[in-house]
Amino acid sequence: MTAERQERYGWRPGLAIFAILAGFFVALCLDFTALAATTERVVVNRYSGLAIEGFDPVAYFTDSAAVQGAPDFEAAEAGAVWRFRNEGNRASFVTHPEIYGPQFGGYDPFDLARGVTYAGNPRFWVVTGQRLYLFGREENRDAFKKDPPRFLKDATARWPRLKQSLAQ
Template sequence: MTAQRQEKYRRRLGIAVIAVLAAFCGALPPFAAEAATTERLVVNRFTGLAIDGFDPVAYFIDGQPVEGLPDFEAWQAGAVWRFHNEGNRASFLAHPEIYGPQFGGYDPVDVARGVTVAGTPRIWLIAGERLYLFEREANRDVFAADPGHVVPQANARWPELLQTLAQ
């Protein structure tokens, strides 16, 4: 190998090592935006948005997920919440414990099992006048079949899991 090729090889190797170290340390963003899973509330780590910017009140009023607008934002529980209109924003700020997703947006079926897995705003269910987000549809189906069984188990595990999540 010539000296020029050796230098080029060393340079590429150095860049590769730096890239691996940066990725390992979290300096490089992953390929897709993911929800943080070390927070008490599921928040997009790149935008700071709770439930990916969906309006939590719209689930109750419109019966479907509705994307919130940047014009109607509020800061609550360490996250930015977006709303479809000012009325929804005001309702949420008056009663965040009612409109916010239960278990901080973590899947209640997984919480009942003792693990925190971020729920998806597009897979949801309202039960007992509370919003629940799920990682996958199968978990939503399990929950819907018997919420009276899952919720007490999740409520029992939640305080212990909260201790493992960063504030």
């Protein structure tokens, strides 16, 4: 290369390094944004705003099954949109959300007992003591079923502190 061409193209490696660093910092910032969006006091799908993935929380009690709710029967509660399979379930929930809503905001009580917040999956659930609990994994649900009082004691003791660390 001639000296003139070297001067003309000499800045390109510097530009490439700058672009790589800028991309890294943008990706890092986006990652923190995603984390902030998922730290809620009630587990909500950050794209749809639906609580418990649109499953009807009352159906766990009335049908003993995880039943998908319908868009025609929705209610807003605790910063989330809840879906129900019929108007009766919607009315029951609106009257008593503290009873029908998943305990601990839908976080896995098995993990809460260990001091960790992990979103529950509405397909892995247990109703015990007239309350609904969701679990992140099937194994957690199965372990919880063997001794609910033990896990609930630890989860209940740790929940206030963990709840404070979640975004409102």
